[in-house]
Amino acid sequence: MSNAIAAIAVLISIAALIYSRLQAIYSRRQLELGERVRKEAAEPYVVADIQPRVGGSGLLVFTVENIGPTVARDVELSVTPPLQGGERSDWDEKVARAVARKIPHLPPRRRLEWYFSYGPRLFESADLPRQYTVTVKSKGPGGPVEPLTYVIDLDVIQGMALDRETVVAKLGLIAKNTECLCK
Incomplete structure (x- = not known):
């Protein structure tokens, strides 16, 4: 037992x-x-995107923003194919320089933006790319941050109301009409 x-x-x-x-x-x-x-x-989180500048403006801008809580250093972007808005060559050149340049530091909530295209005309042109693969590399307080790779798909925003008047445009129209009344 x-x-x-x-x-x-x-x-x-x-x-x-x-x-x-x-x-x-x-x-x-x-x-x-x-x-x-x-x-x-505790790491920075840097994203690049193409989006309307303000609601209803029709202008699309290429943005780079740090939505993380700490400073991003040595931010490098890679975009394939090269960004091409088709609107103005000087806009395309400025965006190309922005993508090619290393950003020394990007504080939290800092947003950089460059004109990219006028949305309604962009979507009328079938020969311009609609998808871009973006890779973002940066360093944070703890060293290199894991690279972030994703696709910007412009077809997602094609149906948005990009060609409505903005509040600023309406205020300009009101000011113009008020000016006419004063004469």
Whole structure:
């Protein structure tokens, strides 16, 4: 009988040892995940996009913005194919220079923007690219940030109301009409 009790005690001890080992592995994974989340939460998060300048303006701008909580350093962009708005060659040249240039630092919530195209005309032109693959590389307080690669798909914004008048345009019209009344 004592041998049976001893055998059961050994089995229970082995089960407890296995359970303790599994708990240690799980705890280590939780610690690693927590450390990764903490590190990523303290990194800059730089995104580039093409979007309407203001609601209803029709103008599309290429933007680079740090939406993370810390300063991004040595920001490098890569865009394939090269950005081509088709509106004005000087706009395309300025955007190309912006993409080619390393941005020394980009503070949190800083947004840079360059004119890209007039949306309604862009979507009338079938020969201009509608999708761009963007890769953003940068450094944060903890060193290099994992490169971010994604696709900007202009077809997503094609149906937006890009050619409505803006509040600024309407205010200009009101000022013009008020000026006529004063004469």
